[in-house]
Amino acid sequence: MDDDNDGGGGGGGRDRRRMTMYSNLTDVVLDCVMPYIHDSKDRDAVSQVCRRWYELDSLTRKHVTIALCYTTTPERLRRRFPHLESLMLKGKPRAAMFNLIPEDWGGFVTPWVKEISQYFDCLKSLHFRRMIVTDSDLEALARSRAHTLQGLKLEKCSGFSTDGLYYIGSFCRNLRVLFMEESSVVENDGDWLHEIALNNSVLETLNFYLTDIANVSVKDLELIAKNCPNLVSVKITDCEILELVNFFRYATSLEEFSGGSYNEEPEKYSAVSLPAKLNRLGLTYIGKNEMPIVFPYAALLKKLDLLYAMLDTEDHCTLIQRCPNLEVLESRNVIGDRGLEVLARCCKRLKRLRIERGDDDQGMEDEEGVVSQRGLIALSQGCLELEYMAVYVSDITNASLEQIGANLKNLCDFRLVLLDREEKITDLPLDDGVRALLRGCDKLRRFALYLRPGGLTDVGLGYIGQYSPNVRWMLLGYVGETDAGLLEFSKGCPSLQKLEIRGCSFFSEYALAIAATRLKSLRYLWVQGYGASPSGRDLLAMARPYWNIELIPSRRVVVNHEEPIVQEHPAHILAYYSLAGPRTDFPDTVIPLDPAAAYVVDT
Secondary structure, eight states: OOGGGSGGGHHHHHHHHHHHHHHHHHHHHHHHHGGGOOOHHHHHHHHTSOHHHHHHHHHHOOEEEESSTTSSOHHHHHHHOTTOSEEEEEOSOGGGGGTOSOTTSOOBOHHHHHHHHHSOTTOOEEEEESOBOOHHHHHHHHHHSTTTOOEEEEETOBSEEHHHHHHHHHHOTTOOEEEOTTOOEEOOOSHHHHHHHHHOSOOOEEEOTTSSOOOOOHHHHHHHHHHOTTOOEEEOSSOBGGGGHHHHHHOTTOOEEEEOBOOSOGGGGGGOOOOTTOOEEEEOSOOTTTGGGTGGGGGGOSEEEOTTOOOOHHHHHHHHTTOTTOOEEEEEGGGHHHHHHHHHHHOTTOOEEEEEOOOHHHHHHOTTOOOOHHHHHHHHHHOTTOOEEEEEESOOOHHHHHHHHHHOTTOOEEEEEEOOSSOOOTTOOOHHHHHHHHHHOTTOOEEEEEOOTTSSOHHHHHHHHHTOSSOOEEEEESOOSSHHHHHHHTTSOTTOOEEEEESOTTSBHHHHHHHHHHOTTOOEEEEESOBOOSSOGGGGGGOOTTEEEEEEOOEEEEEETTTTEEEEEOOEEEEEEOSSOSOSOOOTTOEEOOHHHHOOOOO
16 A cells, blocks of 8 residues: 555655655665865764764774774774774883883784785874884884885884884885884894885985984985985985085975984085975984074075074074064974063964973073073063974963963963972962963863972962863873862863873872763873882772773882982873783883783673
């Protein structure tokens, strides 16, 4: 019988057909739209609507970032996203960069490489960060992904040598990006670079900056520049700049260069001519006398890295005032307040600023080489387009933080470290300033505040929780006074996924556990320095399904082998969500906290 003639049932039939047509149309539209949704947050939201949308996301997602390699398994990743083109995988906690995590903590890339070598036929780009990579891993990648691999980044990694890089250079002839910045590479010879020079004609980025690679043939660099017309970024280790004259002449597309050294008489460097398109420059070991080599290009520069330059405050001022189009600056606090004032006056387009801690001896010799509220106030009034600011300061006031909150409305990432020197800071605590900054900078997604005892009260810690609605990553050091402040903080931060705490020994295990359960979006917690109990049992208050808890006991670390200086590193807590269950590669320095209670394995 025709539903249209079925009395009262006709409307229901038509409604069902309309719903079916609407559902089919929605699927067709989503099939067309899904490949153009790239933001991971949007993807996650779409995939949770229904099973069909979940499957579409699974089939069409091209890039995945795994923030901790132990949160899932290679097999689960392959089943969930079989057609990945790009993967970023992070291993050791960020604290490993400061030697706070035992070297053998983990983060091995081998199981991931095995899966990638057998599957993931569409994979074009790999980015490993703070992971242990072996030569056999690189050989396996080179042999299995030689024709498809276009990008390989080994950022702050260890465990491999130039022998592994030789395989990459020999087999991966379509490689566009080879990146090893700050990795610990064992150098056996320079043959790996020669293989790239002989075999590659599409390379765009070559980066072995801040590594121990020293055996670099200038002829190989010249050949790479000749053979690779799209070479836009080269960052190398020490190499006499005068020997790179031909390299610069051949690298006509080069836009970024960092590295090199200056060992000859200053007047000889007048023969060096940099490529016309160069706009991002890192000056390592350059001094006052060699600085004029940069002057003809300064007005074109968008990025300037002075972290390893041998320049004083006056030199910074001289150079910066010649760079009106600067968008990114990295330096050390020898730049001083006066340098920041010049920056604020001359560089109105600045978007990213990173001021690292300099040599303490250098700061003692140059009284101007310190950064304080004076420089921060100038920046907040002059560089209104700032999106990222990370600074080490010797002094700070509430008023300077209030100025940042009032003026820097585009700030997405703010990090401040108050140096622990002898100076007495008269305007502590910073409760009111922190509140004003967080209220004014409502675009903040990443926030770090590393102070000294007395820098922030429990009230101020509560302000951070209350006024950080969109912050996803946070580092807090030497903040608060008691458990009450931590618990008040944990009532807020609804978007916080990753929390790192250091130097808050007054926080008890139980308060940390309760705070972790209150922070509803929390996926990762790292704490060093807390009120540890003999057994660690109070931490089980945060035990839940898929939540791994690891303890790293306190240990003594030698920080200077020439004149042995031993530091006592307090105990750590590391807790994180994981679909992989408990780790199986624990070193002796890590203790899984009561696996029976703390782990529930996904079946």
